[in-house]
Each structure stands twice: as C-alpha cells, then as structure tokens.
Amino acid sequence: MGCPLASQTLNPVDRKNHALEQIAQTLEQNIAPILAANQTDLEQARTDGLPLPLINRLKLDEAKVRSMITGVRSVAALGEPVGVRQLHRELDTDLILERITVPLGVLGVIFEARPDAVTQIAALAIKSGNGAILKGGKEALHSCEVLVNLIQTALNNTAVSPATIELVTTRAEVLELLRLERDIDLIIPRGSNDFVRFIQANTKIPVLGHADGLCHLFIDESADLDMAVKVTIDSKTQYPAACNAIETLLVHSAIAPEFLALVLPQLADKKVEVRGCASTLELFPGLKVATEEDWQTEYCDLILAIKIVATLEEAIDHINTYGSKHTEAIVTNNPTNADRFRQRVDAAGVYHNCSTRFADGFRYGFGAEVGISTQKMPPRGPVGLEGLVTYRYYLSGRGQTVAEYTIKSFTHRDL
Amino acid sequence: MGCPLASQTLNPVDRKNHALEQIAQTLEQNIAPILAANQTDLEQARTDGLPLPLINRLKLDEAKVRSMITGVRSVAALGEPVGVRQLHRELDTDLILERITVPLGVLGVIFEARPDAVTQIAALAIKSGNGAILKGGKEALHSCEVLVNLIQTALNNTAVSPATIELVTTRAEVLELLRLERDIDLIIPRGSNDFVRFIQANTKIPVLGHADGLCHLFIDESADLDMAVKVTIDSKTQYPAACNAIETLLVHSAIAPEFLALVLPQLADKKVEVRGCASTLELFPGLKVATEEDWQTEYCDLILAIKIVATLEEAIDHINTYGSKHTEAIVTNNPTNADRFRQRVDAAGVYHNCSTRFADGFRYGFGAEVGISTQKMPPRGPVGLEGLVTYRYYLSGRGQTVAEYTIKSFTHRDL
Numbered sequence: 001m002g003c004p005l006a007s008q009t010l011n012p013v014d015r016k017n018h019a020l021e022q023i024a025q026t027l028e029q030n031i032a033p034i035l036a037a038n039q040t041d042l043e044q045a046r047t048d049g050l051p052l053p054l055i056n057r058l059k060l061d062e063a064k065v066r067s068m069i070t071g072v073r074s075v076a077a078l079g080e081p082v083g084v085r086q087l088h089r090e091l092d093t094d095l096i097l098e099r100i101t102v103p104l105g106v107l108g109v110i111f112e113a114r115p116d117a118v119t120q121i122a123a124l125a126i127k128s129g130n131g132a133i134l135k136g137g138k139e140a141l142h143s144c145e146v147l148v149n150l151i152q153t154a155l156n157n158t159a160v161s162p163a164t165i166e167l168v169t170t171r172a173e174v175l176e177l178l179r180l181e182r183d184i185d186l187i188i189p190r191g192s193n194d195f196v197r198f199i200q201a202n203t204k205i206p207v208l209g210h211a212d213g214l215c216h217l218f219i220d221e222s223a224d225l226d227m228a229v230k231v232t233i234d235s236k237t238q239y240p241a242a243c244n245a246i247e248t249l250l251v252h253s254a255i256a257p258e259f260l261a262l263v264l265p266q267l268a269d270k271k272v273e274v275r276g277c278a279s280t281l282e283l284f285p286g287l288k289v290a291t292e293e294d295w296q297t298e299y300c301d302l303i304l305a306i307k308i309v310a311t312l313e314e315a316i317d318h319i320n321t322y323g324s325k326h327t328e329a330i331v332t333n334n335p336t337n338a339d340r341f342r343q344r345v346d347a348a349g350v351y352h353n354c355s356t357r358f359a360d361g362f363r364y365g366f367g368a369e370v371g372i373s374t375q376k377m378p379p380r381g382p383v384g385l386e387g388l389v390t391y392r393y394y395l396s397g398r399g400q401t402v403a404e405y406t407i408k409s410f411t412h413r414d415l
Numbered sequence: 416m417g418c419p420l421a422s423q424t425l426n427p428v429d430r431k432n433h434a435l436e437q438i439a440q441t442l443e444q445n446i447a448p449i450l451a452a453n454q455t456d457l458e459q460a461r462t463d464g465l466p467l468p469l470i471n472r473l474k475l476d477e478a479k480v481r482s483m484i485t486g487v488r489s490v491a492a493l494g495e496p497v498g499v500r501q502l503h504r505e506l507d508t509d510l511i512l513e514r515i516t517v518p519l520g521v522l523g524v525i526f527e528a529r530p531d532a533v534t535q536i537a538a539l540a541i542k543s544g545n546g547a548i549l550k551g552g553k554e555a556l557h558s559c560e561v562l563v564n565l566i567q568t569a570l571n572n573t574a575v576s577p578a579t580i581e582l583v584t585t586r587a588e589v590l591e592l593l594r595l596e597r598d599i600d601l602i603i604p605r606g607s608n609d610f611v612r613f614i615q616a617n618t619k620i621p622v623l624g625h626a627d628g629l630c631h632l633f634i635d636e637s638a639d640l641d642m643a644v645k646v647t648i649d650s651k652t653q654y655p656a657a658c659n660a661i662e663t664l665l666v667h668s669a670i671a672p673e674f675l676a677l678v679l680p681q682l683a684d685k686k687v688e689v690r691g692c693a694s695t696l697e698l699f700p701g702l703k704v705a706t707e708e709d710w711q712t713e714y715c716d717l718i719l720a721i722k723i724v725a726t727l728e729e730a731i732d733h734i735n736t737y738g739s740k741h742t743e744a745i746v747t748n749n750p751t752n753a754d755r756f757r758q759r760v761d762a763a764g765v766y767h768n769c770s771t772r773f774a775d776g777f778r779y780g781f782g783a784e785v786g787i788s789t790q791k792m793p794p795r796g797p798v799g800l801e802g803l804v805t806y807r808y809y810l811s812g813r814g815q816t817v818a819e820y821t822i823k824s825f826t827h828r829d830l
Binding site (some may be wrong): 346 | 506510512516519583600621641642653753757761765766767768772774778779780791795796797806808810813818825827
C-alpha cells in the first residue's frame with residue numbers, strides 16, 4: 001500500500017528504498033497485465049519475422065517477471081551510493097573541505113528488445129538519485145509502456161517523483177537523445193556491439209559500456225595442464241555470447257603438443273569450432289586455418305582461434321595488439337611470468353589461473369552491474385552503482401579569502 | 416651526477432624520484448642556456464608583435480627557472496600514485512580480487528606560450544608513470560626544445576627512458592595529435608578558453624580541463640555584510656583572470672541597498688567596472704546596465720555583473736542556468752539556506768562563507784594540480800596526480816571456473 005505521508009518522515013535513503021519497495025509491490029500485483037502487453041509485442045515480433053534470439057530476449061513469463069521484482073528489491077538492499085564522504089580535510093582552522101558523492105543527474109538508457117532492462121535501470125537510477133530517460137526498441141513497446149506506467153503509478157505514493165523515470169517511445173529519437181549534451185549526463189547502451197559502437201560514434205555524452213569484448217587466455221609453458229584445460233573450456237564455452245568469453249587461445253610452444261592434445265577433444269565435445277595458426281596446423285593438420293581476421297574477431301559463438309607463441313612476450317604483444325582491454329588471463333605456475341603478465345598486459349581485468357568469465361559486477365560483489373567499461377579512464381571494468389554518481393567539493397569557512405594565504409600557510413590536516 | 420647502475424637497484428618509486436632529482440640537477444646546471452634560448456623566443460615574439468600578456472607568459476628569468484626546478488622536486492615529494500590498492504576482496508577461498516592503480520599510458524599535452532608547463536608536465540608524467548607527448552606553441556619553440564633536451568639528457572642517467580618525454584615542434588600537428596585515439600589516453604590542454612574549446616570539439620580522446628569558469632557569489636539576506644564584502648572583493652579581484660574568479664554577483668533584495676552601498680565603493684577602489692541589472696540600477700542609477708550577454712560572459716577581467724534576486728531559489732536557478740559548473744559560493748549565516756544551496760547547486764565546488772578563489776589543487780592540498788575539470792563525471796574540480804592514473808582489476812585463483820559457481824556461492828569478503 002502506498003503511504004505518502006509516512007514516506008515523507010523517512011530519511012532520504014529510506015525514502016528511496018521505500019519507493020523501490022512500492023515498485024516491487026506494484027509489479028507483483030500486476031503480473032497479468034505485464035504478460036499481456038508482452039504477448040502483444042511477441043505476436044507483432046513473430047508477424048514481423050524477427051530473429052529468434054531477439055524474440056527470446058523479448059519474451060517475459062511469470063518466472064522472469066518475478067526475477068525482475070527480486071532484482072528491484074536487491075537494488076534496494078545495496079549500500080547507499082549518495083552522500084559518501086570521500087575526503088574530509090581542514091585546509092585551515094574553520095576552513096573545511098569535503099568531497100561528497102552526488103547523483104550524476106540524468107541517465108539516458110538506450111536498449112534493444114529486453115524489457116527486463118526497464119525495471120533494472122529504473123531501480124538503479126532511483127537508488128543512485130538520478131533521473132532516467134529510457135528508450136527501448138519498438139519491438140518491446142507495449143512491454144516497456146506497461147512497466148514504466150506501473151513504475152510511475154508506484155512512485156505516485158512515494159517521495160520519489162514519478163517524473164524520475166521517463167519512457168521515450170517514438171522511432172526517430174535515438175539520435176536526438178544522443179545530442180542532449182546539456183540534459184543527459186551519461187548514456188547507458190544495452191545491446192549488440194554494433195549498437196554500442198553506433199552510439200559511441202554519435203554522441204559527445206559519456207557512454208558507459210563497451211563495443212568489443214575480445215579476450216584472450218594464454219597457457220604458459222609452466223602451466224598446470226589440467227587446470228589450463230578446465231579454464232579454457234569455461235572461458236570459451238560457459239556462455240560463449242558473453243563479452244568476457246575468450247576468442248583466442250594463446251599457447252606456449254613448449255607445451256603446445258601436450259596441451260592441445262588434451263584440450264582439443266574437450267573443445268570438440270562442446271561443439272567448439274577451432275581455427276589454428278600455421279604452427280597449430282603443423283601439429284593438428286585437420287583443423288581450420290586462422291587468418292589475420294580471426295585475431296580481430298569477437299565471435300560471440302562457439303568458435304576459438306588458437307595461436308602458438310614462442311615466448312611470454314609474444315603472447316603479451318599479441319594481446320596488446322588485438323585485445324579490447326576487457327579481460328585477459330594467463331595460466332601459469334611461474335610467479336615471475338604471472339607478474340610480468342600483470343605488469344605488461346593493459347586491460348580492465350588481468351587474471352591469473354582462473355576463467356575470464358569472472359569479469360562481472362555481481363561476481364565482483366558489487367551487487368549490481370551497470371555496465372562493463374573498456375575505456376582506460378575510470379570507471380573501468382565491471383561498474384556498479386559507483387558509476388552512476390559523481391562528487392562535489394564542499395568548502396565551508398567563516399569568510400576566508402585567498403589573499404590572506406599569500407602570507408599564511410594552509411594546515412592541510414585530514415579529519 | 417648520473418648514477419645509472421645505482422638507480423637500477425632502487426625500487427620503482429625511488430627510481431622515479433631519482434629521475435626527477437636528476438632532472439632538477441641538470442636544469443640547475445643549465446640555467447644560462449635555458450635563458451639564452453628563451454631570449455631567442457622573446458626577440459622573435461617582439462619582432463612578430465605578439466601581445467604583451469603572451470610575451471609575459473613566455474618570459475623566463477632565473478627566479479622563474481629556479482621555481483620550475485623547485486616544482487620538479489615538489490612533484491618528487493608527492494605521494495606515490497601508482498600501485499595503490501583500492502580494493503582487496505576474497506571472492507571465494509583462493510580467488511582474490513584486487514583493484515590497483517596503474518598509469519594511464521600516454522598524455523598528450525598541448526599548451527600555449529608558457530615554457531614552465533614543460534617541466535611541470537614532464538615531472539607529473541614521470542611521477543605517475545606515464546609517457547608525455549608535448550606540443551608547445553611555436554612562440555616558445557627554442558625554450559621548449561632546450562628544456563626537453565635537458566630533461567632527456569638527465570633521464571639518460573636514470574631508470575626512466577628518455578623517450579618518456581617527447582616534444583612535437585612542427586606546426587600542423589595539433590589536429591594530428593587529437594586524432595591519435597589509439598596512442599594517446601588523455602589530452603591536457605593549457606591555454607585560453609577558446610583554445611580548450613577548440614581541443615574539446617576536435618577529439619574523441621578524453622580531455623582534462625575546462626573551457627569556461629563562469630562562477631557566481633550569492634549574498635543571502637542573512638549574510639554577515641562585512642564578510643560578504645571581503646569575500647566579494649577577494650573572489651573578484653585577487654586574480655581576475657583566474658577561472659575561479661567570479662563574474663556575476665547575486666544579491667538578495669532584502670539586503671541589496673545596504674550591502675551594495677558597502678561593496679560598490681570597494682569595487683571602485685579596485686578599479687572594477689560594475690554592470691547592474693534593472694533593480695540594481697534603480698538603487699544605483701550611475702552604473703552600466705547588464706544585459707543577457709553579461710550573465711553568459713566570463714570576463715577574465717576587472718568587470719563584475721550584479722543581479723538582485725528576490726529569493727534563494729532565484730539565485731540557485733540563475734546559477735544552474737548560467738554557471739559553468741566550476742565553483743559557486745554563498746555567503747549566509749542561515750544554515751538551512753547554506754544547506755539548500757549545497758544540495759541544489761550543481762558544480763564541482765560549492766562553497767559557503769569563503770572565496771571562490773580557493774578552488775585549486777594546491778590549496779586543496781593535492782600538492783600539484785594537473786587541471787580543473789568542469790565535466791560531471793569524475794575526476795571533477797581540481798585534479799591532482801590521481802587524474803593521471805587509472806586502475807586494473809587483478810584476479811588470481813587456482814583454476815576456478817564460473818561454471819562451479821552456478822551451484823556454489825561467493826564469499827565476497829573484503830581483506
């Protein structure tokens with residue numbers, strides 16, 4: 001039940017969590033209309049002959065909606081990202097500097113198909129104190145509309161304004177959104193690599209996301225080969241469409257015959273198509289040949305390129321040439337080589353003796369993942385709620401002027 | 416004296432500081448050639464009829480060079496920005512996540528006139544483990560060349576490669592530099608607002624800097640008027656060309672007659688040209704009139720626009736409409752109003768009862784200022800060495816796969 005008067009007496013953190021709970025309850029009470037609207041979208045999608053993977057991502061059922069509701073409640077349970085004091089310093093007596101986290105402002109969220117993105121992004125936006133403008137694909141129009149209407153209805157009974165979450169439904173508006181540099185502070189795209197690349201190329205607004213996930217695994221000469229096989233299979237096959245799955249396996253020549261003899265049958269069991277470099281084909285002539293294009297390709301599929309390298313350095317150079325700075329891993333029992341790999345490989349995640357598939361906000365313990373960034377500047381890698389806040393410096397005094405400090409010193413004492 | 420063998424035995428932090436000390440000593444031993452090269456530039460600048468402020472910024476003398484050398488040593492004395500562990504978490508037994516700061520990579524530094532930027536940026540780049548490509552204006556060519564040559568000579572005797580610092584001297588290369596998205600990780604511009612705006616508009620590389628510094632000071636109805644006068648004079652006149660000087664003074668109508676009667680004579684003493692809104696002119700008919708254009712103008716000069724507002728909200732709205740999100744201040748003895756100003760004004764710095772001129776990395780105690788950013792995303796406001804590093808996530812395991820965690824839980828225990 002909405003309880004607007006009671007909500008006004010809550011502190012700001014509890015008000016946001018109250019709003020999220022209202023959304024969860026309103027969604028729970030309206031599962032039937034959500035599924036009905038989704039059914040309308042699905043029928044249209046089938047009439048339009050949309051590809052099956054897109055239809056699968058579009059499709060909601062009761063279990064999916066309940067997991068969306070659980071998602072909203074789990075965002076409410078996260079630590080409060082706003083109002084965190086990151087610095088507290090006396091510049092001089094009664095001249096106190098603080099750096100405090102504040103919401104970014106307005107998020108522009110552009111996504112394909114998946115209506116579950118609506119509740120997830122709305123929850124993250126509310127928890128971080130931001131507004132959100134949502135632009136879904138037209139294939140999910142009815143699903144998105146019913147979800148946003150329910151969210152706004154739920155917010156009517158809370159201290160969070162229903163205007164916090166807005167849906168943009170007409171067709172031509174993506175490019176318009178991307179031009180709103182003064183109104184939108186961060187673009188969050190949810191979709192294919194090409195979709196993200198298009199958005200990055202067409203806006204001056206910061207974009208939280210990555211177009212490419214071209215990850216490598218290097219099996220060093222001193223690797224535990226059983227571990228290497230296990231990590232290879234997981235990194236390639238546990239979810240091949242994920243951005244943190246590997247595309248190229250680099251293998252040290254000293255262990256290549258033995259290791260490949262172990263791993264190739266297991267890859268074949270998992271229906272992985274293997275493409276090898278010239279040296280790989282000398283050892284295993286039956287394989288397809290990998291070309292320059294393979295080193296540059298994110299397959300998002302059960303395909304793996306294999307390259308045999310003569311040294312650790314050759315592996316590192318290959319990664320720094322072709323990698324997308326997402327996640328790169330080495331399997332080795334040689335700590336010096338592991339350290340050298342860590343030092344020299346430039347990526348958001350550099351792993352040792354574990355699967356690349358761990359690159360994920362939930363697995364890192366962030367509670368939520370807003371996106372994975374492959375840019376160099378922070379935030380980088382899996383980004384949780386901290387990616388949706390910025391900070392202000394607050395300085396409070398009793399009339400101090402800078403002119404005084406031409407003769408006087410600052411104390412610069414952290415409090 | 417250079418001591419290459421000894422430097423190899425130092426730890427990485429000491430190696431960088433040793434390199435900075437070598438630079439300081441080499442510059443100390445070569446003050447005469449530095450001044451001679453600068454003299455060549457100055458003569459050319461006078462021949463070319465360059466404006467006096469540019470010539471002043473170009474000019475070096477022994478005191479200036481000695482202060483540049485002190486600057487290099489003070490960067491060496493700063494805390495180490497690289498290798499800082501920002502997160503240390505057990506995801507599960509023997510699966511350890513760390514987030515460690517690393518250098519950004521390569522800084523592209525583009526500056527006008529000031530040859531002192533060379534030593535400052537070179538020192539900051541070395542301390543943060545980055546390479547730097549420096550592009551100075553042609554008016555400072557000889558000065559920059561001698562400085563970079565001395566820096567490279569000094570680095571010959573250290574563990575830091577002389578190739579770390581490179582100077583680009585030909586004319587047409589600014590636009591080329593701005594296109595090197597794959598090679599340059601951050602652009603740092605040093606120059607006029609128009610110069611920074613040009614750079615921001617012509618690159619996809621992140622730019623650390625701000626084109627505008629349109630700051631306001633609001634004198635609330637409950638202000639201590641003597642304090643308000645003092646803060647106004649400092650914010651406007653202590654260094655009017657600075658980005659953190661105010662351009663517009665907002666005055667609550669309840670105290671406008673009394674306050675303006677106090678402050679106007681002091682502004683006149685400091686040769687400040689005042690331009691008033693209609694209400695200001697009703698009270699003081701002799702003043703120039705401020706137009707819409709004045710609210711949008713960063714004078715960088717002894718000119719001040721004054722606007723009388725009826726409420727705190729009107730002041731906040733004016734600031735959020737015209738401000739450049741740099742630094743905004745209120746003078747008030749009403750804590751509720753101060754708090755409301757803090758909550759609602761969106762700027763990198765929001766100040767209460769002190770001069771806007773405190774917005775500066777040195778005054779904040781950062782030891783160095785790489786730039787001031789007015790973007791919303793971090794880093795924001797005055798940026799110290801932390802703006803020149805990013806981080807990597809390192810994950811280290813003993814062969815764990817993600818598939819195991821479909822049935823197993825993470826521990827997510829901070830270490």
